[in-house]
Amino acid sequence: MPQKTKETPMMQQYLDMKKENPDAFLLYRVGDFYEMFYDDAIKGSQILELTLTSRNKKADEDIPMCGVPHRAIQGYIDTLVDKGYKVAICDQLEDPKLAEGMVKRGITRIVTPGTIMDESANTATENNYITAINRDKNRFGLAYADLSTGEVKVTSVDNFMDLTNELQNLNTKETVVAEDFPQKFLDPIKKIGILVSTIDSLDENFAFDYSHVTEELQVDTVKTLISYLVDTQMRSLDHLKAAETYKTTAYLSMDHTAQSNLELFKNLRTNKKSGTLLWLLDETKTAMGGRLLKQWLARPLLNQTELEKRQHIVQVFLDNYFQRSSFQDYLTKVYDLERLAGRVAYGTVNGRDLIQLKTSLEQVPKIKEILLDIGDYDLDAYIEQIDDVSDVRKLIEEAIVDEPPISTTGGGLIKEGYNEQLDKYTDASKNGKKWIAELRAQEQEVTGISNLKIGYNKVFGYYIEVTKSNIDKVPEGRYQRKQTLTNAERYITPELKEKETLILEAEDKSQALEHQLFAEVRKAVKEQIRRLQSLANVLSQLDVLQSFAVISETYHYVAPKFVDGHDLKVVNGRHPVVEKVLSNNSYIPNNVTFDNETDILLITGPNMSGKSTYMRQMALTVIMAQMGCFVPAESATMPIFDHIFTRIGAADDLISGDSTFMVEMREANDALKNATKNSLIIFDEIGRGTATYDGMALAQAIIEYIDKNVQAMTMFSTHYHELTELESQLPGVKNVHVDASEENGTLVFLHKVLPGPADKSYGIHVAKLAGLPDEVLSRADTILSGLEDTAPKGIKVEDAKPVVESEVKPQPQPQPQPQADVETVNEPEPDSQLSLFPELDAKPKAKLNKGEKKVVDELQNQDLMSVTPIDAINLLYKWQKELK
Incomplete structure (x- = not known):
């Protein structure tokens, strides 16, 4: 943007307004167009696909510019706002015809992603929430509003993760903060695609109802939001409702990832509503x-x-x-x-x-x-x-015509009989136009000019038009020539001018009065x-x-029965969305049962057999039940859940730079730390994002942790068949499997969940269904046979007892004998802890090789007090590999 030197008055006015709104596209009204200049024009022409032209300021300098017709402005505003930009609308504040010197202009509205009011048919059922956030030490206030409906709500959360999750669940496109809000919190918010707007002061004068908000942090947050709306909208906001407080803990909690994984609002494949629970309901x-x-x-x-x-x-x-x-x-x-x-x-x-x-x-x-x-x-x-x-209905019935025009300034809005003065103006206008019609017929008869016309334009008013071929028939002294055209002459008469004055005066006053009456009706409705x-x-x-x-x-859904305790029984439950998509009654229902003895359903079975569908249908059944809806089952008895955690699918988090496995571990960690006995956990193939033994170790450790410490209802699907041994070792684990059969070498999915573990995973059979070459499938069979003969059979729970801080006692370090090149490991004392390395126990006095010595050194130096159960298993696996 160039500095303001020797600008024309209009450009000076533009630059002053642009300085006040540097972060917005400034649409500047000039006549019948809204213009953009300088950088706005260059960037705007690219986004809106407009022709970029220039305005000559001086002979040696051009000002880039582009413009759009004022009647089509809304579509261009929508495009800019949809792409995350703000738009400042600069309108003419006076009639250019009446202006003395420079036309007065001013910003009449700032449209932002969070304040757009003109919804389309496609977004009629969508809320457009604008949010504001505030901070008090480690707590955050969050307020949101939908400007189009007047809804205003506010809450507070105890950490930044909960704050960003709520922002994402609200699908907000814009959040407002004070200028001094810490930048370290704003950067992650911007990364998830939310426009951050700032406000430098609060508006204490706007009359708003804070009576239901008592917490100071929440009051300040709502004030931030309302101040921004007042500042940008510059008009009445009387429709804003009183702020309502809410607690996120008062509802079944699902983070943004869980809502996405369960496809509540958007289909993961198409990103559309079709195929979601919302689509079904x-x-x-x-x-x-x-x-x-x-x-x-x-x-x-x-x-x-x-x-x-x-x-x-x-x-x-x-x-x-x-x-x-x-x-x-x-x-x-x-x-x-x-x-x-x-x-x-x-x-x-x-x-x-x-x-x-x-x-x-x-x-x-x-x-x-x-x-x-x-x-x-x-x-x-x-x-x-x-x-x-009914008073509003009657008022509109009496005042407004049944088929009014869109414009509120051009007349034709108010019913006949509503206002006496308006009826007089209307009558004068109608009678005047009737008189003109009669005058035309009369003049045609008197002059003999059959094609004589009486017309009107804004420059000359009403006129009589005669073609050149009939000019000789015009009576002398009766008509006064007003305008010459190529093929005709236009005339006026004293009578015509007199009637014109009456008609135009009636029309002007009629339109002004109609607009006034419409405003009165609108005000009455507003109250x-x-x-x-x-x-x-x-x-x-x-x-x-x-x-x-x-x-x-x-x-054919049924009303679920809610019970206290830890019992859940869904008889012949179905996945509601899949069932609707199939639409041929081919969906195979399944039971889900938990009781006081069972915390974890360990689900095995081949790929494509329906394990994920089985787990998702349980989560969707819970959500539907706790909305007050009936559920897809023959019968359903369940507790009320406080939280649903999911770990489903494989995806990188490109914004944070996390790998698929890191995302998997973060989601698992969230569940392990925050789940309660009243939560539902859905874990689909935990551990598959890393090496086989790493993954198996993590999966087993997580199951043990849930069984011992969390005891939430958990559905855990896995291909690690070694884990099915946990049913005999952990009291809360129960094996179920999705049945499949092998007929003449072909895999048949039965989609029925039965007790007990699956006999194998059928992975190669699924590969066959996918069409892999026979040579690949045959070789895979050979390799699988070899692996199954040599694979370890898993770790018993009692052999992998988690390290608990209170149970750990310092162990005396082994004292090596003073020999030159030989290091030995002492024999374990009777009743001592089980050896981690039986290979070393078998040759206690032998000379250690380099790899063995490294493992022993690491083991001796390991701080056991700081090792978690999962870390311990990972170290064990690492040392085992090094010893081999």
Whole structure:
């Protein structure tokens, strides 16, 4: 950006505004276009695919520029914002015709990724959350809002990992911080694709309801958010609801990775909604219901009483099919009340929006009647909350025409009979135009000019037009020549000018009065925003619950029974999404059973047999149950879970630079450290990202740790068949396998989960199904046979007892005999600890080779007090390799 030297007044004005908004594209209104200059023009032309031109400032210097028509501006704004940029809109604040000197301009709005209001049909069921974060020592405050609906919520978390997880779960595109927020926290947030905006001061004057927020950190965080919205939007934000506090621990906790692995919102393969749990559950009829469904899916409940209330309403809808069908019909005609209320407050509502609001409110009495007809006590609690807002409906009915134009300034909005003065203007305009039509017929008859026309333009007003071939018929002295065209002459008469004045005055005053009346209607509606938002809230809840009823009826789901303790029994459970995709009743159901004696289901079976599907279906069943929905099973009894942990799939974390195995270990660590007895852990093939023995050792150590220390319900699939021995060694482990059979050398997947371990993994059979060459398959068989003959049979639990700090006592170091080239290891005393290296015990007095000496030295120098069980097993494996 060049320095401001000898700029034209307009460019000086542009540069001043750009200086105030250096981090935004500045769209500067000039006539019928919004222009960009300098660097904005260069970059904007590339992003928006516009032609880059230049504006001559001086003969020897050009200013890069590009522009877009003002009528098409929204599409260009959306493109820039979708790509993560801010856009500052600079409008003309006065009529250029009336301006003295330079036209006054000003920033009227700053559009950012978190504040975009104009949603498309594709995003109607999506929330667009903008967040703010704050910090107090080791705690973080997080507030979020959806500007289009007015929702505002705030929480606090105890660590940065929980903060970033919540940001990702909210799918926020922008977060706001104070200028002094530590940069070390912002860099990771930027890496996950979130725009970070800063604010230098808080707005203490904006009237906002903080009454439900008591914690100082949370209050400051909400103030940061609201101050940013006031600063960027520059208009009424009366639709913002009172801030609500929430605790992440009040809901079934699932981190962003778990939500992704379980494909709750996006299909891992296509990144789309199709093939997800949301896709299955969404039979909602309104946009606001669709948004609430996503919120319930992201935050299943822990409160059993609330869950059973939801279940009951679902059952009520199931039991009343005909009333439910009528309810759905009326609900389909209800538009997005939340966002309509937002546009009313925002000042962007138009006549068509108000007609949508009226149409929606017309359905409410019918909806209420249907619900009353069902006659259920719990449903009555919803009915009591339904306010039909009839005063708003009547006002719109009386004031706004049934098919209004989009523009609110061009007239044609207000119904005849609503305002007496407007009716007079309308009558004058209509009668004037009727008079002109009659004048045309009269002049055609008097002059004999059959093609005589009476037209209008903004420069000359009304005129009589006669073609050149008929000029000789124009009566002398009656017409006054006004304009000569190539093929015609235009004239005026005193009578025509007089009538023109009356007509134009009536039209101008009519449009101004209509706009004023529309603003009054909008203001009256705005005063009822809280009632409209309350109505939207109850209708959206009922919409989600009827959606649960529809899918429960369609797919024969059952109401789960919640119990205390550690018992879980799902009879003939199914994976809801896979079952829907198959759509031919070919899905094979399976049981899942845990009890007080069983913590871990150790699942074996060949690849492609359905182990992952079996585990995922259990997780999805839990989520559906704790949303209040019925579940895909013949019957289901389960506790209420507090957390779902998943370790599924193989993927690098390119942002942090972690390998697949490191990601696997981080996710496993998260579960081991944070799971409780009330958690569900899904571990799919732990240990496969490293060497075979490393992986097996880690897998066994993790199973032992869960059994001893965590005791969460765990579904653990593995190809390490050696681990199936743990059932006989650990009280909480139970083997199950996904059945498959081999018929004439061909593998047949049965997809049935049965007790006990699988007899083998059938990996080579799966490779055969994939079409690998016969030579490869034959050689693999030979190699496998050799490996199976020599492979170790695993480590017994009692031989790999975890090192517990309180149990470890300092051991005397072995004292070598003073010999020149020979080192020996003392014989173990009776009842001493089992030897780690029986190979050395077999030749205690022999001379050690270089590798053996290295192992002994490392063992002697090892600080046993600081070794974890997993580290100990890894060291053991490393030393064993070196000795071999």
